Amino acid sequence: MRILGIDLGSREVKVVLMEDEKIIKMFKVSTMSFYRDYCNFDGKIVVDLQKLNIKNIDIAISTGYGRNNTDLRRFEPINEIKAHVYGAIYQSGLKDFILLDVGGQDVKIVKVEKGIISDLELNDKCAASCGRYLENMANILEVSLDELFKYYKDPVELNSTCAVFSESELIGKIAEGVNLESLCSSVNFSLYRRLKPLLTRFKGRKLVLSGGVARNNALIKYLSADYDEVISLNYPQFNGAIGCCYYGRIRSNKK
Amino acid sequence: MKTIGITTTVPIEVLLAAGYRVIDLNNLFITSEEYGKYIEIAEKDGFPKSSCAWIKGIYGAVLENEITEVIGVIEGDCSNTKALIEVLRQNGIKVYPFSYPHSHNLRDVKKAIKDFMSLFGVYETQVELIRKRLNKIRKIAKRIDELTYMEGKVNGFENHLYQVSLSDFNGNIDEFEEMLLKKLHEIEKRSPVMRKIRLGYIGVPPMTGNLYEFVEKFDSHIIYNEVQREFAFPRAENAKDIYEQYYDYTYPYDIGFRLEKIKEEIKKRKIDGIIHYTQAFCYRAIEDIIIKKELDVPVLNIEGDKLNQLDARTKFRIEAFLDMLSDLKGC
Ligand code: SF4
Numbered sequence A: 001m002r003i004l005g006i007d008l009g010s011r012e013v014k015v016v017l018m019e020d021e022k023i024i025k026m027f028k029v030s031t032m033s034f035y036r037d038y039c040n041f042d043g044k045i046v047v048d049l050q051k052l053n054i055k056n057i058d059i060a061i062s063t064g065y066g067r068n069n070t071d072l073r074r075f076e077p078i079n080e081i082k083a084h085v086y087g088a089i090y091q092s093g094l095k096d097f098i099l100l101d102v103g104g105q106d107v108k109i110v111k112v113e114k115g116i117i118s119d120l121e122l123n124d125k126c127a128a129s130c131g132r133y134l135e136n137m138a139n140i141l142e143v144s145l146d147e148l149f150k151y152y153k154d155p156v157e158l159n160s161t162c163a164v165f166s167e168s169e170l171i172g173k174i175a176e177g178v179n180l181e182s183l184c185s186s187v188n189f190s191l192y193r194r195l196k197p198l199l200t201r202f203k204g205r206k207l208v209l210s211g212g213v214a215r216n217n218a219l220i221k222y223l224s225a226d227y228d229e230v231i232s233l234n235y236p237q238f239n240g241a242i243g244c245c246y247y248g249r250i251r252s253n254k255k
Numbered sequence B: 001m002k003t004i005g006i007t008t009t010v011p012i013e014v015l016l017a018a019g020y021r022v023i024d025l026n027n028l029f030i031t032s033e034e035y036g037k038y039i040e041i042a043e044k045d046g047f048p049k050s051s052c053a054w055i056k057g058i059y060g061a062v063l064e065n066e067i068t069e070v071i072g073v074i075e076g077d078c079s080n081t082k083a084l085i086e087v088l089r090q091n092g093i094k095v096y097p098f099s100y101p102h103s104h105n106l107r108d109v110k111k112a113i114k115d116f117m118s119l120f121g122v123y124e125t126q127v128e129l130i131r132k133r134l135n136k137i138r139k140i141a142k143r144i145d146e147l148t149y150m151e152g153k154v155n156g157f158e159n160h161l162y163q164v165s166l167s168d169f170n171g172n173i174d175e176f177e178e179m180l181l182k183k184l185h186e187i188e189k190r191s192p193v194m195r196k197i198r199l200g201y202i203g204v205p206p207m208t209g210n211l212y213e214f215v216e217k218f219d220s221h222i223i224y225n226e227v228q229r230e231f232a233f234p235r236a237e238n239a240k241d242i243y244e245q246y247y248d249y250t251y252p253y254d255i256g257f258r259l260e261k262i263k264e265e266i267k268k269r270k271i272d273g274i275i276h277y278t279q280a281f282c283y284r285a286i287e288d289i290i291i292k293k294e295l296d297v298p299v300l301n302i303e304g305d306k307l308n309q310l311d312a313r314t315k316f317r318i319e320a321f322l323d324m325l326s327d328l329k330g331c
Helices: A031-037 A080-092 A131-141 A163-175 A180-199 A217-224 A236-254 B012-017 B025-030 B035-044 B053-064 B079-090 B106-119 B124-149 B156-167 B173-188 B211-216 B226-231 B242-247 B255-268 B288-294 B312-329
Strands: A002-008 A012-019 A022-030 A039-042 A044-047 A059-064 A097-102 A107-113 A116-123 A206-211 A229-232 B002-006 B020-024 B069-075 B094-099 B197-202 B220-225 B273-279 B299-304
Touching: A002 A080, A002 A236, A012 A031, A012 A236, A022 A031, A022 A236, A031 A039, A059 A080, A059 A236, A080 A097, A080 A107, A080 A116, A080 A206, A080 A236, A080 B312, A097 A180, A107 A180, A116 B299, A116 B312, A131 A163, A131 A180, A163 A180, A180 A217, A206 A217, A206 A236, A217 A229, A236 B312, B002 B012, B002 B025, B002 B053, B012 B020, B012 B106, B012 B124, B020 B025, B025 B035, B025 B053, B025 B156, B035 B053, B053 B079, B069 B079, B079 B094, B094 B106, B106 B242, B124 B156, B124 B173, B124 B220, B124 B242, B156 B173, B156 B197, B156 B211, B156 B220, B156 B226, B197 B211, B197 B226, B197 B255, B197 B312, B211 B220, B211 B273, B211 B312, B220 B226, B220 B312, B226 B255, B255 B288, B273 B288, B273 B312, B288 B299, B299 B312
Parallel strands: A002 A059, A097 A206, A206 A229, B002 B020, B002 B069, B069 B094, B197 B220, B197 B273, B273 B299
Antiparallel strands: A002 A012, A012 A022, A039 A044, A097 A107, A107 A116
């Protein structure tokens, strides 16, 4: 049984191929190139699997954020939250956990009990607590994201609750001569502070991280104080696509 | 005929034997178009924001409908009721106590009911006569319940309604029986509607009645209404007397006994998932911890407050829950 999962992100499209419950292939292409180089349009979007170098598919499932969840021919589209939950179940082996997914443009928090969603919160209206914010801040500081994610000590207060205002606040701190490590910590801490109220409803023992935050060591440090265990998924960026495959497997098992 | 209000199901046989017309104040409150006003009356009179809407609604309903006598359940129901009846008493309403002993042994239940009977000056034989009469009606309600989960001829809301109504038989047993029988005949002629997901509803009856209709949008069907069904005493026939009947009632005693019955029904009715409703500010929300641990089907806890409709967030949660339950069940 070969299952193809595709997660149509706003900047990248993630592709995962699973065979007999194992991931055998995993790659991304830019969203632009995905539609331009690997798809045709014939009333509906048709993915050119040959060009993607994928053969013999039994089931194909797609997911994507909001409007990006375009209808692909021969793909069954599933809701993005569900895809992420399935991805997290597959990757962590857990059935009871809280999933925090900080994507480029949105934040999702989901409570999973007995393998089923029991509560969820989405924030897709404000950029201040998602990946894009960190990218902008890293740009200002002229460091890479990986560099930014290392620092958690001695944050100074960045009070602004808005992503745009935070930028000028950060520049102010640079001008005051705050050192780079501290500035990085401050950015990470400000993200944590904004996530915290969203997380209050989601107290629990295990927190699973997916999306860009899973790589953010500073954030993991801060969150560790609130949960017994903070688990980063191995393939956080591919979680949605992996979830599609896992979903496909459940479906086929039940048929 | 004198009217008496009840705050929860009590041995109604005793009250009927004493010649009362019995009104379940919960039903009076929630079926009123003025339900919001009832809550407000209570808040104006000083009931705190942080007390549950049922308590406030009952209070408002008593005052607005000029109910002058009320049974207050002082053991086996929540402690809010205790305070409620004290306030009612201060308002000049005559309140009578009733207890479901926490010990949950037959001897204590017997004593409580005997005390209740002597409070109203009625004898066991009178009570038993009424009980037999009511058991005939209970049987019809039970049949409606069966038609829900066995044949898919009754929808979740109707099932909820006809079970919950047995707490007071809508204030008139003859009329109620007639109505129920008519309904039963109509139902039996229906063609069955089977939906994919079989849900159980547990917890106090919901403030939000549209829950039933809402889940049906997702090919789900509530085929078990736990507490409502208990209100209708589905096992009354097996009880040899009134004492046994109220001893075999799950709602007011410890959660262990309740869970035993819930588990039986989950198995019997092949339930895929449970919606556990709790009321904001109610101690029963804490019991969710035990319920989730004890039941091996997925449980979704939803909470109602003052609104008689599901809020957007709760709808969203129910939808996600049902969506995944549906995946688990396959196509
Ligand atoms: S819902 Fe809870 S708090 Fe309110 S009256 Fe019922 S048992 Fe008491």
